[in-house]
Amino acid sequence: MVQAIKWVDEIVPGAPYVTTLETLDKYNCDFCVHGNDITLTVDGKDTYEEVKAAGRYRECKRTQGVSTTDLVGRMLLMTKAHHSNIDEDLDYRKHTDNFGKGPKGHSPWTGVSQFLQTSQKIIQFASGKEPQPGDTIIYVAGAFDLFHIGHVDFLEKVHQLAERPYIIAGLHFDQEVNRYKGKNYPIMNIHERTLSVLACRYVSEVVIGAPYAVTADLLDHFRVELVCHGMTEVVPDKDGSDPYMEPKRRGIFQLVNSGSNLTTDLIVQRIIKNRLEFEARNQKKEAKELAVLEAMKKLEEEKQPGSPQS
Incomplete structure (x- = not known):
C-alpha cells in the first residue's frame, strides 16, 4: 500500500519503531518527517528524541x-x-x-x-496532468471504500493494459454506495475516498460523485477508450439495468482479475x-x-x- 503512494520512492520493511541517527544514515536520509501527533516508547519517551536533538527532524501538521x-x-x-x-x-x-x-x-x-476536504487539499493530491495525445484513457468506477491492497492490485493490473495509460477513477457518492452495499457502508466518506484514490500512483484523475451507470455522455465527455471492472459482483442499477451496458455495447468493456481476494468486508470482519x-x-x-x-x-x-x- 505504501509503495503505491505516488510520493514514496522506496520502502524499508520492518523499520525500527524508534528512529535513530544510525537508521537515517543507513538509508542515506537527510532527515525524517512525522505528523504533529505524539509517539511514545513504552517508558514514555519521545520516539524521535535522538533525531530531534541532532536537528534532523521535520514535522507536518496532522x-x-x-x-x-x-x-x-x-x-x-x-x-x-x-x-x-x-x-x-x-x-x-x-x-x-x-x-x-x-x-x-x-x-x-x-x-x-x-474530516472535511478542501479544494486546496485536492490540488495537493492531484497530478494536474491532462491526457496527452497517445495516452489510452481508461475508466474504472466503484466505491473504493477503505482503499486497500485489493484496489491497488486491480489498478496496477489496469495500468499494465496500455503503454501510456491515463486512468480515471469514478467514485460513487456515499448514498449510492449505501444503496448497493447496505449496512453502514461506505466506511470512508466521499471526501476521504477521493484523497485515498488520488494518492495512488496508478490514478491520473478522479470523478467525484460519478454516476452509477457508465453512460454515453460520460464516455464521450472523457473520451474513454476502455472501461474496466474487477471480479467483484456488479449490482444492477435502480431500474434493474446493467450499469456497464453502454461500454459493453461499444465493445470497450474488460473484466480485470487483480489476483487479490481482499475486500472491505473481510477487513471489517477482521476488525470485529x-x-x-x-x-x-x-x-x-x-x-x-x-x-x-x-x-x-x-x-x-x-x-x-x-x-x-x-
Whole structure:
C-alpha cells in the first residue's frame, strides 16, 4: 500500500519503531518527517528524541479528522454519521475544549472529528496532468471504500493494459454506495475516498460523485477508450439495468482479475473479530496522549502573563 503512494520512492520493511541517527544514515536520509501527533516508547519517551536533538527532524501538521482509530470505530458501530451526504445537526464548537483541537475528554490525535476536504487539499493530491495525445484513457468506477491492497492490485493490473495509460477513477457518492452495499457502508466518506484514490500512483484523475451507470455522455465527455471492472459482483442499477451496458455495447468493456481476494468486508470482519484488542489498545493510547496534553496545557498556562511561574 505504501509503495503505491505516488510520493514514496522506496520502502524499508520492518523499520525500527524508534528512529535513530544510525537508521537515517543507513538509508542515506537527510532527515525524517512525522505528523504533529505524539509517539511514545513504552517508558514514555519521545520516539524521535535522538533525531530531534541532532536537528534532523521535520514535522507536518496532522490532517484534522482522519485516524485509524476513528475508522475502526466506524466499523464497530452501525452508524452512518460519517457519510458526507447525510446532514447531521452537529456544532463541533460545542464539543471542543479551550485547548482546542479535539472533543472534550478525548485526545486531539486519537479522538477526532469529521474530516472535511478542501479544494486546496485536492490540488495537493492531484497530478494536474491532462491526457496527452497517445495516452489510452481508461475508466474504472466503484466505491473504493477503505482503499486497500485489493484496489491497488486491480489498478496496477489496469495500468499494465496500455503503454501510456491515463486512468480515471469514478467514485460513487456515499448514498449510492449505501444503496448497493447496505449496512453502514461506505466506511470512508466521499471526501476521504477521493484523497485515498488520488494518492495512488496508478490514478491520473478522479470523478467525484460519478454516476452509477457508465453512460454515453460520460464516455464521450472523457473520451474513454476502455472501461474496466474487477471480479467483484456488479449490482444492477435502480431500474434493474446493467450499469456497464453502454461500454459493453461499444465493445470497450474488460473484466480485470487483480489476483487479490481482499475486500472491505473481510477487513471489517477482521476488525470485529479483534474488537476487544483494538478497544483496549486505543484506550491505552488515548490515556497516554491525554497525559501529554495535560502537561502541554499546564506549560501553556505557566507561560501566560500574570501566572506565578511567568
